[in-house]
Amino acid sequence: MQRRKFIHRTTMASAAFLGFPTIVPAHVLGKESPSNTINIGQIGCGRIARSHDIHDTIRFKGTRFLAVCDVDAKRAQDAKVWVDDFYRERDDKPKYGDTKSYDDYREMLLNKDLDAVIISTPDHWHAQPAMEAAMAGKDIYLQKPTSLTVREGQQLQKAVQEHNVVLQVGTQQRAMPQFRVAAELVRNGRIGKLHTVKIGLPGDPAGPEAPEMPVPPNLNFDAWLGAAPKVPYTEMGVHPQNDYSRPGWLRIRSYGAGMITGWGQHHYDSAAWGMDTELTGPHSVEALAEFPKSGLWNVHGDFLVKHQYNNGITVYTSGGYANGIKYIGDQGWIFVSRGAYTASASDPVDQEKSAKALNASDPKILESTLGPNELHLERIDDQHGNWLECIRTRKTPISPIEKGHKACVTCLISDIAMQFSGKLEWNNDTEQFVNHPEANAMLRREQRKPYGTDQL
Known part of the structure; x- marks a missing residue:
C-alpha cells in the first residue's frame, strides 16, 4: 500500500x-x-x-x-x-x-x-x-x-x-523517586542559588571492521534501514540474531548519535526538571569529542559538552563525571543517579553500580521536609502506568511530547556541536543556530525514499 x-x-x-x-x-x-x-x-x-x-x-x-x-x-x-x-x-x-x-x-x-x-x-x-x-x-x-x-x-x-x-x-527516571526528590530540593532552594550542573554520561568505544554478510532470511533489511542510507548488511551493525544483547546500531551515526542521545535524553530531561527549564533549552552549546578513526562504530567516544542557560545556569556533561546529575548551588550540592537500576541486563552501568542514588554535601539537605506552601513536583510510581492512566483520563502524562522534544533537542545540538569548534548560539524559539548555516544544515538529514517523516 x-x-x-x-x-x-x-x-x-x-x-x-x-x-x-x-x-x-x-x-x-x-x-x-x-x-x-x-x-x-x-x-x-x-x-x-x-x-x-x-x-x-x-x-x-x-x-x-x-x-x-x-x-x-x-x-x-x-x-x-x-x-x-x-x-x-x-x-x-x-x-x-x-x-x-x-x-x-x-x-x-x-x-x-x-x-x-x-x-x-x-x-x-x-x-x-x-x-x-x-x-x-x-x-x-x-x-x-x-x-x-x-x-x-x-x-x-x-x-x-x-x-x-x-x-x-x-x-x-521521572518515576524514580530520587530524581523527583532531588529536583524538588533544588527548586525549593535547599542548596541556595543553583549555578552549575554536572552530568555524567559515558561515551562509546570504537569497534572493529565488519565485513558484509548475507541478509538473514527472517530480516527485511531494507525496511530496517528505513530512511537511513543504503549500506551492506552486517550483523554487528544491526542486532544479534541469536540473543537480545546490546545491539551494534546504537554506535552508528546513521541510526543515532551514541550515548549523548541514548542516555542523554534521560539525564537532560531530569536535569531540566531540577533547573525549571523543561519547556526551553540552552542559549549556547560548545563541545569537544573524540571519534573513532576506523571501524564500523563511529559515534562519539570521550567528550565534554557545555551548555549555558538564560537563567544563569551552566551545564557540563562528560564521561569523566560519575554517571548521574550533580546540582551545585552557592550553599551546597545534591547528586542523583539511578543507583544500580538497569532497564536491561546489557545496560552499561559499571560506573554507577556503587554510586548512591541520592547524596548531598550535607546530609541535612536530604532530611529536609517540604512545607505545604513549597513546590511539590508531580509524583508517579511507574512511567508505563502513568501513560495508561492518562489514556483513560486524557490528562497530560508526566513526559509529554513538548518536554521530550526539548530534552531531545538538547541532546541533538550537543551532537552537532561536537562537529564544530567554538561556541554555537542557539535560538530556542526558532530552534535554529544563530548565524551558522553549516550547523543548521545538520538539524535535518536526507531521508531515503519512500521512507521518512518528510513523506507523510
Missing part, C-alpha cells in the same frame, strides 16, 4: 473519534468492562521491548497486548510466544495464542481494535511510526530519544498536538 493512501485510510478511520477518549470511561461501563480495556500493539520487539516496555506494561490490569510487530520475523515470533505464554499462564488458558504478529506496523495501525502502541524501535525509526500512529488516532508510548533530528521532532510534536493523542516519552 502506498504511504499516502495508508495515511488517508488511517486518518479517515480515526476521524470520528479524534479528540475523544479512545477508552470508554469506567464510570460509564463499569471498572471491569471489556470496553475499558486498553488494547496495545507493540512496534519493535528487541531488547528494550522484551526486558522493559512489554514487561513493564503487560502486568497492569485492564490492558491487553493484541499485536506485536517487527521487521525481523524471528523477533516478532519470539514476542508473540512471550505474550501468549504470559496470558496463557495468567488467565489459565492452555490454548491461548491470540496475539497477532505483523511485519509492517502500518498494517497493524489499520486494526481498529487497537487503542495504543508502544514504539521500541531503533532511534531512526522513532518519529515516523509515532507520527503515523498519531494520525491513526492511537495513543503512544515512545522510547527515547524522541527523534533522530530536530526537524523530525518538530514534525512529531505537531502531529501529536493536531491529533490530540496521549504520547508518553520513555524517560522513566
Whole structure:
C-alpha cells in the first residue's frame, strides 16, 4: 500500500473519534468492562521491548497486548510466544495464542481494535511510526530519544498536538523517586542559588571492521534501514540474531548519535526538571569529542559538552563525571543517579553500580521536609502506568511530547556541536543556530525514499 493512501485510510478511520477518549470511561461501563480495556500493539520487539516496555506494561490490569510487530520475523515470533505464554499462564488458558504478529506496523495501525502502541524501535525509526500512529488516532508510548533530528521532532510534536493523542516519552527516571526528590530540593532552594550542573554520561568505544554478510532470511533489511542510507548488511551493525544483547546500531551515526542521545535524553530531561527549564533549552552549546578513526562504530567516544542557560545556569556533561546529575548551588550540592537500576541486563552501568542514588554535601539537605506552601513536583510510581492512566483520563502524562522534544533537542545540538569548534548560539524559539548555516544544515538529514517523516 502506498504511504499516502495508508495515511488517508488511517486518518479517515480515526476521524470520528479524534479528540475523544479512545477508552470508554469506567464510570460509564463499569471498572471491569471489556470496553475499558486498553488494547496495545507493540512496534519493535528487541531488547528494550522484551526486558522493559512489554514487561513493564503487560502486568497492569485492564490492558491487553493484541499485536506485536517487527521487521525481523524471528523477533516478532519470539514476542508473540512471550505474550501468549504470559496470558496463557495468567488467565489459565492452555490454548491461548491470540496475539497477532505483523511485519509492517502500518498494517497493524489499520486494526481498529487497537487503542495504543508502544514504539521500541531503533532511534531512526522513532518519529515516523509515532507520527503515523498519531494520525491513526492511537495513543503512544515512545522510547527515547524522541527523534533522530530536530526537524523530525518538530514534525512529531505537531502531529501529536493536531491529533490530540496521549504520547508518553520513555524517560522513566521521572518515576524514580530520587530524581523527583532531588529536583524538588533544588527548586525549593535547599542548596541556595543553583549555578552549575554536572552530568555524567559515558561515551562509546570504537569497534572493529565488519565485513558484509548475507541478509538473514527472517530480516527485511531494507525496511530496517528505513530512511537511513543504503549500506551492506552486517550483523554487528544491526542486532544479534541469536540473543537480545546490546545491539551494534546504537554506535552508528546513521541510526543515532551514541550515548549523548541514548542516555542523554534521560539525564537532560531530569536535569531540566531540577533547573525549571523543561519547556526551553540552552542559549549556547560548545563541545569537544573524540571519534573513532576506523571501524564500523563511529559515534562519539570521550567528550565534554557545555551548555549555558538564560537563567544563569551552566551545564557540563562528560564521561569523566560519575554517571548521574550533580546540582551545585552557592550553599551546597545534591547528586542523583539511578543507583544500580538497569532497564536491561546489557545496560552499561559499571560506573554507577556503587554510586548512591541520592547524596548531598550535607546530609541535612536530604532530611529536609517540604512545607505545604513549597513546590511539590508531580509524583508517579511507574512511567508505563502513568501513560495508561492518562489514556483513560486524557490528562497530560508526566513526559509529554513538548518536554521530550526539548530534552531531545538538547541532546541533538550537543551532537552537532561536537562537529564544530567554538561556541554555537542557539535560538530556542526558532530552534535554529544563530548565524551558522553549516550547523543548521545538520538539524535535518536526507531521508531515503519512500521512507521518512518528510513523506507523510
